[in-house]
Amino acid sequence: MIRAVIYCRCSTEEESQKNALEKQVAEAESSVRQYGWVLVDRYVESRSGTTAKGRNEYKRLFNDLLTDKFDVIVIKSQDRLMRNTKDWYLFVDRLCTEQKKLYMYIENKFYSTDDALITGIKAILAEEYSRELSKKINNAHRNRQRDGGNVMLPGNAYGFKRMPDKSVALVEKEAEIKREMYRLCAAGYGTRTISTIMRNRGIVNRDGKPFTSSYILRMLRNPINKGTAVMGKYHFDFDSKRTIKNPKEKIYIHEDKVPRTVSDELWNAANEQIDKRSVKTKDGEDDIGKNPGKYQLSGKIVCGMCGQPYWRKVHRKHSNHELIYTWACSSYLELGRSDNLRARPNLRKVFLENEKGCDNINIAENEFYAVLEEICSNQYQKNKKKIIEKIMKLLSKSLNNQDGTKEIEKLEREQEDIERKMKFLVDKLIDGVLTDQMYKTKQEELEKKRDQNKKKILELTERTSNTQNIKDRLQEIETRLNDDDLFKKATIDDMLEEVDKIVVYPRYMEIYFSLSSVTGCMDLKIFDGDKKCFRVDYGNRLDYKGRQCDAREVVVDLIRENPRITGKMIAKEIGCSLSGANYKLKVLKKEGRIRFNGAGGKGCWEILE
Ligand SMILES: [Zn+2]
Known part of the structure; x- marks a missing residue:
């Protein structure tokens, strides 16, 4: 068969x-x-x-x-x-x-193997050809960048136009909009607020869409707006097929390459404002558009309420300057909550007219990771032993042919044989069977062979002891594989690779898998045959605001049970601080849910339904 x-x-x-x-x-x-x-x-x-x-x-x-x-x-x-x-x-x-x-x-x-040779050669030729081609293109780029040739702008670069002589000119109407953005930024408005102001004024980009805050940030950061062209920031690497950032010394800066949109002073003032606000990573770059997180989630999380992607945000905790990573719906980030008046009215300078944002939850990255880890440990724990066995088998298989013990034994036997022959020669010499000359030639021959063998044995012994090292390494690898954290990380990465998207709702999420992986190793509870997805309920675990809300409901229940309850008692009952309990009472009062009848320590709570 x-x-x-x-x-x-x-x-x-x-x-x-x-x-x-x-x-x-x-x-x-x-x-x-x-x-x-x-x-x-x-x-x-x-x-x-x-x-x-x-x-x-x-x-x-x-x-x-x-x-x-x-x-x-x-x-x-x-x-x-x-x-x-x-x-x-x-x-x-x-x-x-x-x-x-x-x-x-x-x-x-x-x-057949002949086919392999022919196709291999063909493929090598094709690869060589395109590598050469890409080298030539890269070189041409570099020469242009070094000599400060024409600035290459994308065809639709806002605020600029290309003249027939290949030079670049300003589009005055658009340049004025950019200037306004610089002025607003220098005046202390954040890019999100600038975006809102532009929307309210009905200003749109060339595609007729509003300017997003991320576009505005990139635009403000770009030195081309003060006439300076930075060239050679990236190059295309053929082998990895990736665009790679060049080191600083390979970047060419050409001042006054294009007409200025704003003055140096305004450009600097705006960028100083951005510097003040931005969270810097170690290498001093803005931590935007990068995801140094534990798992690669970018592009996978989608808002279930409005369909927009979730974006990763970073900010510092006020108390200890610790970095906090959150994921939030991009339409919330761009437009705010659907009800603008409710969303932190005291903090917003500018309100958006006629447009609605999104009310989906913000997710603390740590919490999200924890949820993913739970899913994975449920899914993979069963397979863990099998997987480790498989890996170990593979690793040890590739090492077995390094063991030279048998070869050494054989060589040692040969050495004994040589020693015996040498002794035998001496006997013959003494007996007068051999002439001095014959003895000398024979003796030298044997000595040469003996030294060669000695060398070989040394080599093999060394290699074999290396094998011992490798065996120790294997042991170490096995121990590390058994380490749950490592396994968790590997399996989550593994899982995420097969995940098409994760759709987030306030109380649950749906994980969608690509078609191929579902037939694979995971025995998921697929609740809908065609959808290839499964649902994870997390209640209000990821929803801080929701949790607060629920905690207040508990307080209302406590008051219902005992209208004379004090803040101290509430704190003890729900396990929070006294100020936490008092704050909850304050919010409930403000919301018109409860009222305190009486004065000072005397009186009782009344629930207003
Ligand atoms: Zn949304």
């Missing part, structure tokens, strides 16, 4: 076609049937994913190659498994050593 698996992935061109992936799966399965094989698993990549990140199923297949799960992999064509030369060779190498077969149904043939 031949066991087969299928691996399916859509190429970038195919992705636009409808049902391309489903079609591929059906075709691959039909090939399996045609040959009378038994289908044991499907590896279906839901996203195109040319990067390692988007290819969970590829990784799973690559790992399963090491197991005795299947004999043949069925794919559409070779390019399904190729993303770069190195990975392709690693894959083929493992395929061959594990003696498995690869079948390509489009060409109707099995893969």
Whole structure:
């Protein structure tokens, strides 16, 4: 019985076609049937994913190659498994050593090692070609940046326009709006307030949309507005296929490169204001748009109430300057709460007209992590032992061939043999069987062999003791794997990689998984067959305001039981401080829920329904 698996992935061109992936799966399965094989698993990549990140199923297949799960992999064509030369060779190498077969149904043939060579060479050539190309482009960029050639502005850079001679000019109407933003900022308004003011005045960007506070911040920070072009801040690295920040010495600064929108004085005044407000990280950069948090959550959290993404915010605690990270709905951050009058009216300078924000909860990052960790430890704890065993097996397998004990024993026996022969030679010399010359030649020969062996034994002993070190390392790794914290982190990262989005509501969240992972290892309670998501209720655990509200309800209940209750008694009953209890009473009074009848210490509470 031949066991087969299928691996399916859509190429970038195919992705636009409808049902391309489903079609591929059906075709691959039909090939399996045609040959009378038994289908044991499907590896279906839901996203195109040319990067390692988007290819969970590829990784799973690559790992399963090491197991005795299947004999043949069925794919559409070779390019399904190729993303770069190195990975392709690693894959083929493992395929061959594990003696498995690869079948390509489009060409109707099995893969052979000759194919690997040819496609490998082709791929190397193609990669070399584009690497050269990218080098040339990078060099051209750098020369232009160093010599202060024309400033490259994105086509829609607000406030600027490109002239026929490739120079840059101001769009006066837009420049004036930017100047106004600088003036407001220098006057002490935060970017969020500036955004609100602009909205109220009906000022929009070139796309007809309001200016967001994040855009305003970036704009204010940009030295191009005082005429200075900063060039070469980033370059594209071909090998990692990423845009990478250049070191300071590689950045070129050209003053008076474009016409000034604002004066140096105004630019500096505005930026000083921003500096005052911003929270700096270690390297002195604004901590915006970065997520140095424990887990990569960016882009995954979505507001269930308005559909906008959640953003990560950082601020300092007043009491001890500790950094606090919170996640908040972006439409709340841009527009505030839906009822502007209720949302901290004493703190807001400017109110938004005609637009509604969002009332969803802000989430303390720590709390959110704790919720995720609980989910994961429930999901993965069962598999933990299995996973550790698997890892250890893999690691030790790669180390076994380093052990030279047997080889050393063999060499030592040879050494004894040589010593015996040498003694034998001396006997023959004494007996007069050998001439001095013959003895000398033979003796030298044996000595040479003996020294060579000695050297070999030393080498092997050293290597073997290294193996001992590695064994100790393995032990250490195993201990660390058993460490719950490490496991938690690994499994949450693992889980998040498979999570499409997390939709947040005030009392619960829904975690949506990508199609591929659901067929995988997790036995989730999927409450809706099609949705591939599961729901986590957390009550008011993430909702500070909600908790406060509930605590006040408890106070009302306490008063109902005992109208003569004092602040001290309330504090004792609900386990908070006296000032906390008094504050709750104060809020309830302000809300018109309760009233104190009497004066001083004498009197009682009345509940006003
Ligand atoms: Zn929202």
